[in-house]
Amino acid sequence: MDTLIKNCQLVNLKNESCEKVSIFVVDGKIEKIENSQTINSDDFLTIDLNGKYILPGLWDVHTHIGDLIPDPDNLLETETLPEYTIRAGKNAIDGLKKGITSLRIVGEDGDVCLAWKKMFKKKGFLGPNIYTARRAISATGGHGHGTLGAYEIDGPYEMRKAVRENISKGADLIKIMVSGGIMTENEGMQDSQLTDDEIIAAVELSSNKGLIVAAHAWSTEGIKKALKCGVRSIEHGLLDDECVDLMLEKNAFYVPTICQTQATDKILESGLPQFMVDKALSVKEIHLEGFKKAYKAGVKIACGSDSSPLKDFTHLELKHLKIAGMSTVDTLKSGTVIPAELCGVSNEYGKIEENYVADIIVLNENPLNNLETVFDPLMVFKNGIQFNEQQGLSSFEDIYLN
Secondary structure, three states: OOEEEEEEEEEEOOOOEEEEEEEEEEOOEEEEEEOOOOOOOOOOEEEEOOOOEEEEOEEEEEEOOOOOOOOOOOHHHHOOHHHHHHHHHHHHHHHHHOOEEEEEEOOOOOOHHHHHHHHHHOOOOOOOEEEEOOOOEEEOOOOOOOOOOOEEEOHHHHHHHHHHHHHHHOOOOEEEEOEOOOOOOOOOOOOEOOOHHHHHHHHHHHHHOOOOEEEEEOOHHHHHHHHHOOOOEEEEOOOOHHHHHHHHHHOOEEEOOOHHHHOHHHHHOOOOOHHHHHHHHHOHHHHHHHHHHHHHHOOEEOOOOOOOOHHHHHHHHHHHHHHOOOOHHHHHHHOOHHHHHHOOOOOOOOOOOOOOEOOEEEEOOOOOOOHHHHHOOOEEEEOOEEOOOOOOOOOHHHHHOO
């Protein structure tokens, strides 16, 4: 049934203001926005929000819904593909419950992401939109090898084969591992791994299909290499001034996953292997310094957490983007408007406007005054459908971590 969401305050991120409105939702899209709070219609299911605040649904653009770090019960090595698939889906649906209405998955095993993308799109389950890279692409023995279904390649010919296979299976973007990182042992975070000709091969084929390439790139020199070769999305990133200048020149996006180095207490209490903890904390200062340079220069920054469960880490990333120096309104944009632009759907998602998809979260307070109200939405609407939680179910943590 079509829905009238009435008596609410629309948070306008462009003007940094609130407007008293009522919204007509037809077939999952916002058909009309009225500047009236007392409007009624017998033809619509009416939901009175009693003056509460509404914001576009949140995005997380650096996720692996089936990943599990730490993994105290060694599930990634022992669970079956059906069990993995169920866990990944629960992670995504739990994220929706907390207001995360769209995801960009940057590496996943077993085509699990494609299965859930199809099911959510058909509304067999109510879940977030999924934009997926399918399987990430690593150099042989490079970062991420042996995990999350990553291809291991040597040379541009093997890169082309991996890219073509991902595209043929329905990938929405291509993810490549340009440098070393935190997760893989026996490599440095400043190690540059893929070569120019390998990166160019990925960019060329992706561009032919209208897709962008996202690069896992902690390495400062690896970032420069990736940008010069045409990569449009830098993940993680230890940036210097030249990196920032190149990002502006190339109109690239930055997904800093800032919580991965700045959430010190979380990192120390995480149960991660010691080598991961040591790596993350070793670059804490340089990561923050580069982030501040990018933000000050006007680089487009999008929220991506790189950890599960989504319902916790997406909010943690937003919190640390603000702690790192972003204004509240820019932090909110990093989780709404900017990700929609990054994923090429800014004409349908990321805003509450007429003809946009009705992905809406309802908040108790004005998020421009209190960011943390976003972390506990009162209601969530996905494609205009209100998410209704089943009561009495076990949490993600109780099933997989405790």
